[in-house]
Structure formats: structure tokens, C-alpha cells
Amino acid sequence: MRIAILGTRGIPNNYGGFEQFAEYLSKGLTELGHETFVYSGSDHVYQEKTWNKVHLIHKYNPERWMGTAGQFIYDLFCILDSRRRKFDIILQLGYTSSSVWGKLLPRKAVIVTNMDGLEWKRTKYSSKVRNFLKHAEKWGVNTSDYLVADSIGIQKYLKERYNADSRYIAYGTDHFSKPDSTTITKYGITAYNYNMLIARMEPENNIETILDGVLGSDCQMPMLVIGRYDNQFGKYLAAKYSSDERIRFLGSLYDIQVLNNLRYYSNIYFHGHSVGGTNPSLLEAMASNALVCAHDNDFNRAILGEDALYFRSTEDVTRLMNEKISKGEYTKFTENNSVKVLNLYSWENIINQYESFFREISGIGKTK
Secondary structure (H helix, E strand, O other): OEEEEEOOOOOOOOOOHHHHHHHHHHHHHHHOOOEEEEEEEOOOOOOOOEEOOEEEEEEOOOHHHHOHHHHHHHHHHHHHHHOOOOOOEEEEEOOOOOHHHHHHOOOOOEEEEEOOOOHHHOOOOOHHHHHHHHHHHHHHHHOOOEEEEOOHHHHHHHHHHHOOOOEEOOOOEOOOOOOOHHHHHHHOOOOOOOEEEEOOOOHHHOHHHHHHHHHOOOOOOOEEEEOOOOOHHHHHHHHHOOOOOOEEEEEOOOOHHHHHHHHHOOOOEEEOOOOOOOOHHHHHHHHOOOOEEEEOOHHHHHHHOOOOEEEOOHHHHHHHHHOOOOHHHHHHHHHHHHHHHHHHOEHHHHHHHHHHHHHHHHHHOOOO
């Protein structure tokens, strides 16, 4: 099959979740014998025409100087280009800035959209933007031949909201099996004597709830906060907790080996995400043998089940901190989550599920 992947800034990954997903999926599909294409921005640091035998199609991306509006233009150029490529399948990752152009997608290709999370619920957006995102979500559903949901919660929502069927295929991750404690020493910490979180600095990730809980507790362990904090909310958080020496903002870290080791040797790994499907950072924490304390919502429970600690409020976090929880007391949680990663969320498994789905729908043709 000739398969195209749209909706990312490009590969190799230099940005985030969908880019990492496109990197793994495109490489995997290519190794399975398919001709795979990934659309990449003209401003991507990697400008070669191929990457691990994956074809790269670079299109003009004015986002850096235009801001958000540039994403819409970039997606338009990608879609227009796809009309002349004779793809069998086009996989769109997300719908936020592409679904407005949905009617321009080539009619002869089978259009599959990974619907991502509930973008209109993100509190960082204004009411006007959130209203637009509700429309964009509907357009994404209506202009796709097939939908993919990367969580059971999203699959259920699509059925209830639009009476739309979707194929559940989760996100993937690699199992981390070679820890090295020397990689964490430069951060002034010792194994199992610190807590941490990794997140974008956005309100719906409950970072303030977690850190307020730490602030009000008697726990003296360092609390590492990993993620860019140069946006408005991030600067607010860094200022609010600047007087507490326990709370340390480390900024962005992209070295996966360092991140995996930090997760592996942490005492408690906090996961505050409350909007979206299968979150990559949660799977990576599970794969790194972390003891997870997650925000209590359907999305997180669908992945973790009973193998995690949960919080809903600042008071919950403070209580957990004051209980002086030790990771060693919860080996059953970490072992069970490692098994889930190996059996359900390995990249090999996820790639095979996508390939099987693509084979199935390319034989069936369009449903609309």
C-alpha cells in the first residue's frame, strides 16, 4: 500500500507525541513492505528526502512567524499535495487545523483520522477557540472514512456524541530495561528519594494541584518538574513555588535515556493529565517501572486500572505525601504495569494493529 501520514510537523521527532508516533509507525509500516510517506514542515531541522526508507514530503510551514494560523496553511498545502500522489490510505493525526480543509482530501484515498483527545476541553483556549474546536471535531468525523481512537474513553465519546464507530488502537512505547543510576546524579538527587512529574505547563494537567499538595505536606523529598515553563502559565508556576527549595523546575529534557532513568529511580511519578486519550508520557512512565500517582479520571483509569495511586485534589496529594509512601511497597503495581506495556502497548503490537486495520479497510473501500 501507499500510505501517507499527515498532521505532524515532521520526522524524525523534534517536537512531541504525534511526531514520535509518526516516526515509529512510518518506519514500522515501511519495514513491513509498504511505501510510506510522512509530510514534514519546510522548517524542520531534517531536510532529507528519506528517513529510514520512509519518504518525506516537505511543505511550506509559516507557523514560526504566523503563529497558530500558520498550522492551517501548512495543513492546506499538505492536503493539496496529497491530491496528486495516488495514495491508498491517508492517516491524519488529529483534526484541529486540518478538518476545515477536509472536503479537499482526495476522494480515491481511504481517509483515516486519529481523533486524538477532547481538544475543546482544554482550558488554555478561549471560549471562541473552544467553540471552533467543537466544530473542527465534527468536521473531522464527517470528512473521514474511518476513525481511530487511542483510548476506550475517546471511542465511547465518539459513539455517544456522533454515533460514529471507531477502531481502538492505543499509543505505543518501548520497555525500559537498562537503568543506569549515574545519569541522575547531576540533578543532585539519589535513587528513590525524589518525586517528579513531566507535563506541558497547562492548567488541565493539574500541575498546580500537585505542587500545592507538595507545598502543604511535610515531605522533604525533592519534587522535579520537567517541561517547558516559558509560557504564561509556566512562568506563573515557577514564580509561585520559587521560595520552596523542594520544588525544582528543570525545564525541557528530550534525552529519552535521561528521562527513563529519572522515571525509573523516582519514588512517585505524578501524572496529572485530565484531557485526551492514551497519553505517551504515562505509557513511558509505566514502561520505566515508575510508581504512578495519576489524576483520577476515566482516561487514566482505562490504562492503569488498579495498579496506581490516584488523586483528585490538593488535599489528596498532601495526604499521600504525608504518608511517606515508598515505591518499594508497591512492586505489584509496577510489575503489573510493565506486563501491560509488553503485552498491550509495545510499538511492535501497535504497528501491527495499524497495518491489519489498513489491510482490512483498503479491501473494503469507502463507507460513505
